[in-house]
Amino acid sequence: MNEGYTVEMKQIVKQFGSxxxxxxxxxxxxxxxxxxxxxxxxAGKSTMMCMLSGVxxxxxxxxYLHGRxxxxxxxxxxxxxxxxxxxxxxxxxxxxxxTENIILGESSPFWRGRGWMKTKLEEIRSLADRFxxxxxxxxxxxxxxxxEQQRVEIVKTLYRGADIVILDEPTSVLTxxxxxxxFATLAHxxxxxxxxxxxxxxxxxxxxxxxxxxxxxxxxxxxxxxxSETTERELxxxxxxxxxxAARPAQARSIGKPLLTVKxxxxxxxxxxxxxxxxxxxxxxxxxxxxxxxxxxxxxxxAESLAGLRSWKRGxxxxxxxxxxxxxxxxxxxxxxxxxxxxxxxxxxxxSLGIVDNLLFKSYRSPERSTLxxxxxxxxxxxxxxxxxxxxxxxxxxDTPVRQLSGGNQxxxxxxxxxxxxxKLMVAVHPTQGLDIGAAQGVxxxxxxxxxxxxxxxxxxxxxxxxxxxxxxxxxxxxxxIVYETKGCExxxxxxxxxxxxxxxxxxxx
Amino acid sequence: xxxxxxxxxxxxxxxxxxxxxxxGGILIERSGIIQLGVEGMMLMGAIVACLTFLRxxxxxxxxLAVFAVSAVLGLLHAFLTVSLRANQIVSGLAMTLFGAGxxxxxxxxxxxxxxxxxVPKLYLPWLENVPAAGGLFANLDMLTWFSFILVxxxxxxxxxxxxxxxxxxxxxNPATADVMGIRVQAFRYGCVTVGSxxxxxxxxxxxLAFSPTWIEGMTAGRGWIAVAxxxxxxxNPIRALLCAYFxxxxxxxxxxxxxxxxxxxxxxxxxxxxxxTILVLMVLGWRSRNxxxxxxxxxxxxxxxxQRL
Numbered sequence: 001m002n003e004g005y006t007v008e009m010k011q012i013v014k015q016f017g018s019x020x021x022x023x024x025x026x027x028x029x030x031x032x033x034x035x036x037x038x039x040x041x042x043a044g045k046s047t048m049m050c051m052l053s054g055v056x057x058x059x060x061x062x063x064y065l066h067g068r069x070x071x072x073x074x075x076x077x078x079x080x081x082x083x084x085x086x087x088x089x090x091x092x093x094x095x096x097x098x099t100e101n102i103i104l105g106e107s108s109p110f111w112r113g114r115g116w117m118k119t120k121l122e123e124i125r126s127l128a129d130r131f132x133x134x135x136x137x138x139x140x141x142x143x144x145x146x147x148e149q150q151r152v153e154i155v156k157t158l159y160r161g162a163d164i165v166i167l168d169e170p171t172s173v174l175t176x177x178x179x180x181x182x183f184a185t186l187a188h189x190x191x192x193x194x195x196x197x198x199x200x201x202x203x204x205x206x207x208x209x210x211x212x213x214x215x216x217x218x219x220x221x222x223x224x225x226x227x228s229e230t231t232e233r234e235l236x237x238x239x240x241x242x243x244x245x246a247a248r249p250a251q252a253r254s255i256g257k258p259l260l261t262v263k264x265x266x267x268x269x270x271x272x273x274x275x276x277x278x279x280x281x282x283x284x285x286x287x288x289x290x291x292x293x294x295x296x297x298x299x300x301x302x303a304e305s306l307a308g309l310r311s312w313k314r315g316x317x318x319x320x321x322x323x324x325x326x327x328x329x330x331x332x333x334x335x336x337x338x339x340x341x342x343x344x345x346x347x348x349x350x351x352s353l354g355i356v357d358n359l360l361f362k363s364y365r366s367p368e369r370s371t372l373x374x375x376x377x378x379x380x381x382x383x384x385x386x387x388x389x390x391x392x393x394x395x396x397x398x399d400t401p402v403r404q405l406s407g408g409n410q411x412x413x414x415x416x417x418x419x420x421x422x423x424k425l426m427v428a429v430h431p432t433q434g435l436d437i438g439a440a441q442g443v444x445x446x447x448x449x450x451x452x453x454x455x456x457x458x459x460x461x462x463x464x465x466x467x468x469x470x471x472x473x474x475x476x477x478x479x480x481x482i483v484y485e486t487k488g489c490e491x492x493x494x495x496x497x498x499x500x501x502x503x504x505x506x507x508x509x510x
Numbered sequence: 511x512x513x514x515x516x517x518x519x520x521x522x523x524x525x526x527x528x529x530x531x532x533x534g535g536i537l538i539e540r541s542g543i544i545q546l547g548v549e550g551m552m553l554m555g556a557i558v559a560c561l562t563f564l565r566x567x568x569x570x571x572x573x574l575a576v577f578a579v580s581a582v583l584g585l586l587h588a589f590l591t592v593s594l595r596a597n598q599i600v601s602g603l604a605m606t607l608f609g610a611g612x613x614x615x616x617x618x619x620x621x622x623x624x625x626x627x628x629v630p631k632l633y634l635p636w637l638e639n640v641p642a643a644g645g646l647f648a649n650l651d652m653l654t655w656f657s658f659i660l661v662x663x664x665x666x667x668x669x670x671x672x673x674x675x676x677x678x679x680x681x682x683n684p685a686t687a688d689v690m691g692i693r694v695q696a697f698r699y700g701c702v703t704v705g706s707x708x709x710x711x712x713x714x715x716x717x718l719a720f721s722p723t724w725i726e727g728m729t730a731g732r733g734w735i736a737v738a739x740x741x742x743x744x745x746n747p748i749r750a751l752l753c754a755y756f757x758x759x760x761x762x763x764x765x766x767x768x769x770x771x772x773x774x775x776x777x778x779x780x781x782x783x784x785x786x787t788i789l790v791l792m793v794l795g796w797r798s799r800n801x802x803x804x805x806x807x808x809x810x811x812x813x814x815x816x817q818r819l
Binding site for chain 2: 055074075076079091092093094095096100101103104105106107108109110111112113
């Protein structure tokens, strides 16, 4: 019956309130294989893995490890049974060193002198070396890069003796080069007989690393097969269910006059860190300019400077015939710059307020919306209603707190507000982050529409596929500067990946 | 030279209650709970010490009573903030107002009764021969010595023990600590309780060793100074020692200037420590505007396990 499965999840049901996240899902994985759990955002794959690692408890069904029923009630229980999970958002204490993070769960000994610490450092360094995971073991985590932090997480899991290792969307934060390195590590773990499970929605990755593939859709298990038995095309069909027409690809078309010209911009972030150094770029009317890059290379600061949220030390920002002297949100808004921020619930929308109030945030001063400081309520509600219909925001009502909407509908609402102001330039940061394919396509269509109507779009995204698909021109940002520029139709994925990782052409040769 | 030694001795005497309170606060805040009830807890510590000592004439019993009462107050704060996830600032302020009110009521019959010599001094003759500051340490009371040991012990606890590592993790990222199998809630209860006992001890020290007569509201804002000290000291026990003595010195300075027969009204002199608090906050804030404050990342944020991240 067991047939060498280390993990068996049978008829798993998980309910969050009224939402059914997993509906009688079966999942099995063997030792010595890399098993990819494929599905869109919200397909329920992370929920499944969270139950395996003890973060959630299943509403129904059973989990069996090595053929025995496992009572997993907490992450601690799961760890005792050899299950370790590496989450998309790392579970690391920023102020502690890498080693301290790794030994955090160890309770003994009470006294930890210098000698003891030294032996631990050595032990962890050698463990990391064994799996090809290099990182500075005695530096605080906040000084490490995202890729290094992920390595700390992996070593932490291995150190605690996990033989079933789950990685949730492991490559979403990595450069293509770092991802390659990760895959090599996973292969090594497989060869040592560990069960490796990765959840992902990236088909290329699945085909590159996995031995077996299970596909989930809308909380159900759709299919499970060996990699050799399937193709990328079939997987896509299984994952999405129906074919959704892609947004019209970027075409060579007539580009209008320059709209935004940024020259030699120097911006400092918190703690005096230089975020942008001598950054120059231009956006013209009727084009989408994609800025590709790995998180934390100045994307956030660039967008904030353009939206007037962050002041710059040096350089000029010229927009539509005028020059911004200082950062001013009001000036940027009135000049016609719209901004879709990277974290929609933090700086885009007010979660506890309703649809109408959120739509009014940028236009409440106008005479159509208010008179002498009093809101024209009835009129505004009707206006909100038309926008909700026009942008197809699915909501129970106009006063529903927007926190309760799905990510896709929140994003539609945000776009509705920004586009209703008839902007000349749209600065969109990670506009499809956390959205499922359908909602992402909707956002892509909106961006393309903006271009078709002669507006400029600056698309800042970590999703290289998105940038490649939509942009007329592609810029690569690294270390706070634009290091590479190419036309959308001539873009070469590999080359862009190298620049994203901070390697130049010379570096490629080495 | 003699003046300097005198001034420093006075700074130590007035700084020790501040130091004890700040150390208690550091322990609590390192675990991620804000403690603004310091003033009230110090007053409760002082009045409990006063009442018990007057009745029993025993320092040990007085301190025991102080520990018991402060532990109960600490548990209450922990229950409100950790279990019920009440607003930590409101809970702390309530604690301060409650402590001020109750101590004033309990202290009515004993107001103004002096009780000198409650805390025995540790006489170390061999230290007197050490030049310069030796004399300073030759005749200190037990609680001052205890505070020295406590500073060292807390420093080692935080940086050299497994529990210290847990403490740092919980204050910065309770969710991660939880996943790693550390019992966040229990640990916070422990920290708040023990820290509150130290704050109570600070009140007792103020009354028994520094100004041995109960007067209503005798802490006169020292609890708030201790809260500020935690921030100046960047949640570090050793720096807390230096900061506490600095403020202790300011406290005595006003008194000294008054003794010298200065024309400045005493009200202004009494303001010195508080004015300096504001000044130092401004200067430090400006100087470290681009640096992390050293505050525990999760300070003031209740932790709920079931919340989806």
